[in-house]
Amino acid sequence: MDKLTVALPKGRLLNEALALFTRAGYPTHYTNSRRLLLDDETGSLRFMLVKPVDVPTYVEYGAAVLGVAGEDVLRESARDVYEPLGLGIGKCRLVLAGPPSAKGRNLRLEPNVRVATKYPRLARQYFQEQGISAEIIPLSGSIELATTVGLADLVVDLVQTGRTLKENNLIELATIMESQAMLLVNRASHKLYFEAIREVINRLAQALAR
Amino acid sequence: MNGSSLRRQLPHGLTDLFFEQAAAKVALERILEHIFESWGYRRIILPTFEYYDSLSTGASTDLQEEMYRFFDREGKTLALRPDMTVPTARVVGTKLYDQPLPLRFFYIGNVFRYEEPQAGRRREFTQAGIELLGSGTPEADAEVLSVAIAALKALGIHRFRTNLGQVAFLKAILKEANLSNGELSQLEQAIGHKNDTEVDHTLKKLRLTEEISHAVRAIPHLCGGIEVLEEAKKLSQNPAALQALDHLAQVYALLEAEGVAEHVIIDLGEVRSMAYYTGITFHAYVEGLGFHVCRGGRYDGLVGNFGRDMPAVGFALGVERAMLITKPQIRLAPDIIMKACRHPACHALAAKARSLGLSVEIEVLGRQGEELIAYGQAKGATRILACDENSPTNYLLTDARGSRWLSRQQLEEEMASWTS
Structure with a gap:
């Protein structure tokens, strides 16, 4: 095995992730092309660009040795991987939100709260812990719309600045989890290529400390 | 969904094995059996289902949830075995407690997990392992x-690493x-995620001492x-740790x-299944597969649940997982396809070939001539034999060199060299 493979999430986190790897000594020239594979200039790493929600799957199966994924995506996927380093990028929060009228409602007293979300597992877990009977409606996008059109009473969604919520006339009711991008490591690879992986982790950690 | 639409389907997570796959699986199992026996382990054959109360003893909640459960006619809960350990x-604790120790057992059997x-x-897979x-x-x-x-080496797997953990260290500290x-x-x-933030968070929640x-x-x-053991020694003065x-x-x-x-x-950070294991634990990882191929450890408390307590250690290897990595050479084609008439001499010749260790397939669809040769080639048979029905001491042999007539005596002489 010569190059370690790294699954990176396409989309808003990609450039930040590549910049971090560059600072750690693995520079790349990514020109927003349609290429899905990309080698760093030192020849140590091969980046594969995949859909963010798929990163934990690639890493769990060992199709990628390393990966970068948000904790939100990682917990929702419940994939069994190591996550030795928080990368300090992609910071956001998973929140429960709803129309202003939802403020002050005691959800525990309601027989059936309908909640739209891209994170059905995390949402279900949250409501169970809170003792709230919720009906989870899984959606894959435009979550904020769900309350406006009467599909759901509340939403569980990611918030970075809070602007999208505000524009859709939603307010935050509770924070479910804080999230940042994590470095993921496949369990088998961690043992098989221990020395090489430790080197990457150390260099990333040093870049973060600078 | 009605019954007839399920008739041609298998439940999710099950499969059928045939041809090369079935033969390869048995070949791997034989290799494993041989290795286990060479270390002095002897086979144990266990029931496929037992009382749920037995099988769930010492099992994690995850494993308990994964068990297939059903009832007998008296309403007692039964389950398909989710592991062999x-x-x-149970056998050792209830039946073999007064045998000379230690006991060495190996098993190769199917287990069931939802x-x-x-x-x-x-959902049904084969474990081969020892205790x-x-x-x-x-x-x-x-x-x-x-x-x-x-x-693993006997299976032809050489690029692998095994992690060695010791849950007794963390257990003693905790x-x-x-x-x-x-x-x-x-x-x-x-700890299993190697996630420092999550560890910190959990430590705070549990209010553990600073030490x-x-x-x-x-x-x-x-x-x-x-060298990591030297670092570990600095972490605790606890004698058990x-x-x-x-x-x-x-x-x-x-x-x-x-x-x-x-x-x-x-x-030492490998602490999964801490409730079950009591000492060393290990997982073997092979290049090209992101999951462990075998897993084992020490489980000293388990036998005591069934009778006399005794320490125990073992491992189990997933045979189907091993099949993803190693492919034994499998030849399914028969050595000889033979068109035999009803003359005893023809059957005696086939018997002679079998006694030499050759596999002989008798043609039962009545094909002969070119048709039989075409079938033999499609099957990959090395040799095709057809008797002369008028004189069953003469045979037409077709092999890589072409076809030729041989007497029965000539054939028997030549056959001895076909086994190599």
């Missing part, structure tokens, strides 16, 4: 790990904290060669003496 412990199929492991019962020594631990390594099983599993999960917290924070990073490290050092030294330490990497 617990039934083996879980999502992953990397060759389906060494009645010894708590480092020698016993090292032996079981050595057998696992020998088994003992004075008196955590509940739920709390323990939260900590186990955080314990300091040790727990270090544990996920105690991974590497034998230090003894656990000493035990691990002895196991490692024995593996070095065995010449297999190059395949072993110590990872």
Whole structure:
């Protein structure tokens, strides 16, 4: 095995992730092309660009040795991987939100709260812990719309600045989890290529400390 | 969904094996059986289903949830076995407690788990493994790990590494904290992710002392060669914790003496299934597969649930997972396809060939001539024999060199060289 493979999430986190790897000594020239594979200039790493929600799957199966994924995506996927380093990028929060009228409602007293979300597992877990009977409606996008059109009473969604919520006339009711991008490591690879992986982790950690 | 639409389907997570796959699986199982026997392990054959109460003994809640359960006619709950270790412990605890120790058993059998199929492991899959019962020594631990390594090598797998953990170290450190099983599993999960933030968070939630917290924070990073044990020793003055490290050092030294330490990497942060294991744990990882192919460890408390307590250590290898990595050479084609008339001489010739170890397929669809040769070639048979019906002492042999007539005597002489 010569190059370690790294699954990176396409989309808003990609450039930040590549910049971090560059600072750690693995520079790349990514020109927003349609290429899905990309080698760093030192020849140590091969980046594969995949859909963010798929990163934990690639890493769990060992199709990628390393990966970068948000904790939100990682917990929702419940994939069994190591996550030795928080990368300090992609910071956001998973929140429960709803129309202003939802403020002050005691959800525990309601027989059936309908909640739209891209994170059905995390949402279900949250409501169970809170003792709230919720009906989870899984959606894959435009979550904020769900309350406006009467599909759901509340939403569980990611918030970075809070602007999208505000524009859709939603307010935050509770924070479910804080999230940042994590470095993921496949369990088998961690043992098989221990020395090489430790080197990457150390260099990333040093870049973060600078 | 009505019954007829299911008639042609299999439940999710099951499969059929035939042709090369079936033969390859049996070939792997034979190799494993041979290795286990060569280390003095003897086969144990266990029932496919038992009382749920037996099978769930000592099992994690996850495994309990994954069991297939059903009722007998008296309303007692039965379950399909989800592993082979617990039934083996039951047999030893209830029946074999007064036998000379240690006991060495191996098993090759199917187990059943209601879980999502992953990397060759389906809802019914085959485990091949060993249990060494009645010894708590480092020698016993090292032996079981050595057998696992020998088994992988015998399967033709050479690029692999085995992590070696010691849950007794963390358990000793946590003992004075008196955590509940739920709390323990939260900590186990955080350490198992090697996620410092999550570990910190959990430590705060559990309000552990600074000394314990300091040790727990270090544990996920105690991974590497034998030198990590020196670092680990600095973390605790707890005699049981230090003894656990000493035990691990002895196991490692024995593996070095065995010449297999190059395949072993110590990872004290490997603490999964802490409720079940009591000492060393290991997983073997093979290049090209993201999941462990075998897993084992020491489980000293288990046998005692069924009768006389005794220490025990073992491992299980997933045969279907091993099949993803190693492909034994399988030849399904018969050595000879033979068109035989009803003359006894023809059957005697076939019997003679079988006695030499050749596989002989008799044509039963009445094909002859070109048609038979075409079938034989499609099957990949090396030789096709057709008797002369008017004179059953003459045979037309077709092989790679073409076709020629031979007498029965000439054939029998030539046959001896076909086995190689």
